[in-house]
Amino acid sequence: QAQLVESGGGLVQAGDSLRLSCAASGRAFSGYHMGWFRQALGKEREFVTAITAAGQYIYSTDSVKGRFTVSTDNTKSTLYLQMNSLKPEDTAVYYCAACTVSVARTLTQCKYWGQGTQVTVSS
Numbered sequence: 001q002a003q004l005v006e007s008g009g010g011l012v013q014a015g016d017s018l019r020l021s022c023a024a025s026g027r028a029f030s031g032y033h034m035g036w037f038r039q040a041l042g043k044e045r046e047f048v049t050a051i052t053a054a055g056q057y058i059y060s061t062d063s064v065k066g067r068f069t070v071s072t073d074n075t076k077s078t079l080y081l082q083m084n085s086l087k088p089e090d091t092a093v094y095y096c097a098a099c100t101v102s103v104a105r106t107l108t109q110c111k112y113w114g115q116g117t118q119v120t121v122s123s
Contacts, residue, residue: 002025002029003026003112004024004097006021006095006096008020009119009120010118012086012121012122015085016086016121017083018119019080019081019083020036020083020094021078022034022036022078022079022096022114024078024098029076029098029112031053032053032098032111033051033053033098033099034050035049035070035099036068036081038092039092043092047060047106047107048081049068050070050099050107051071052102059105061105067083067084067085067086068081068082068083081094081096083119086119088121091121093116093118093119094116094117095113096114097110097113098112099111
């Protein structure tokens with residue numbers, strides 16, 4: 001059974017760094033666009049960043065691009081999100097997803113989702 005499992009969340013102070021991991025198992029995800037989304041309390045889930053199946057990087061905003069870095073390991077079985085200079089507004093549950101459509105600055109048609117990992121940034 002295909003599965004995505006996130007880890008690495010936690011409580012940090014503004015300006016700190018965190019690295020999230022997303023372990024993929026149960027099937028090959030090489031043909032999918034792999035991305036990170038987040039959902040803050042009371043808000044809709046939003047796209048953060050991704051690596052497309054072709055190896056292109058997508059960032060939702062310039063602010064994210066300057067502080068967050070998405071990457072995979074050599075086997076593409078683990079997706080990472082390195083987050084630097086964290087801000088209180090980055091507080092959210094972060095999800096990884098495997099999606100089939102890459103358009104503009106986002107991913108859609110996401111077939112697989114992880115359970116999410118909480119990131120809390122205190123001011």
